[in-house]
Amino acid sequence: MPTGVAIRDVREQLFDAAEKVLLRAGPSALTSRSVTAEAGCAKGVLHRHFADFDDFLAAFVLDRSGRMNARTAALRESAGTGTVADNLTGALTALFESVAVAVVALVSFRDELRSRLRQTWPAGVPVLTEAATMIADYLAAEQAVGRLAVDADVETLAAMLIGTGHLLYADRRGARPPTDAVRRMVGNVLASAGPAPRD
Known part of the structure; x- marks a missing residue:
């Protein structure tokens, strides 16, 4: 996704992506890269909304x-x-x-x-x-x-x-x-x- 394009409900989009990766491939496949790829956004999007990946995962759970x-x-x-x-x-x-x-x-x-x-x-x-x-x-x-x-x-x-x-x-x-x-x-x-x- 190009930089500067607004993503609606970004947290929910990232959470839904994390759920899909988790269900499809298990916890070892759950990375910031796999989540943002599933969500169709740049990796930096996740890090703009969460302190780090474990902060994201805690919010997801x-x-x-x-x-x-x-x-x-x-x-x-x-x-x-x-x-x-x-x-x-x-x-x-x-x-x-x-x-x-x-x-x-x-x-x-x-x-x-x-x-x-x-x-x-x-x-x-x-x-x-x-x-x-x-x-x-x-x-x-x-x-x-x-x-x-x-x-x-x-x-x-x-x-x-x-x-x-x-x-x-x-x-x-x-x-x-x-x-x-x-x-x-x-x-x-x-x-x-x-x-x-x-x-």
Whole structure:
């Protein structure tokens, strides 16, 4: 792209480019050059908006984590409708077929990125931490309408669902698990908490 040509929503354009590179080729392929090439802009554009590449990556990870808000609202609104297992299966499938798994690999891959994130994100991995909160909020809503046992520990269940879901999807280059496998995992985790919820 020629110098002097304005780029609209440059941060979002760079974040979208980073997501494409990350999903296509993994964290080792994510460089300032690969991101700006994917975005169709000069390398200097990224450095005009961010202190360095790890500053860019930290902003990218937090941006993708912030997108969980809309998913959280939609999942909470589904409480009391459909089945608990189907609602969770849909939410987990959408989560893990997004950039979430790749973000975990990215954060694990780059020490400096982890250090930057710790300045604003004290524990856990962004995106997955937000997802665990989303699932726990949904399970609490199902408890409130009587479809989940009152004594179920929703935070532990949420962590189990996220952790087990991540294991199902962790092989980025492998085939995605079938929906039935995700639903079976959800049913097993919910059953481990005590009586099966009544749909």
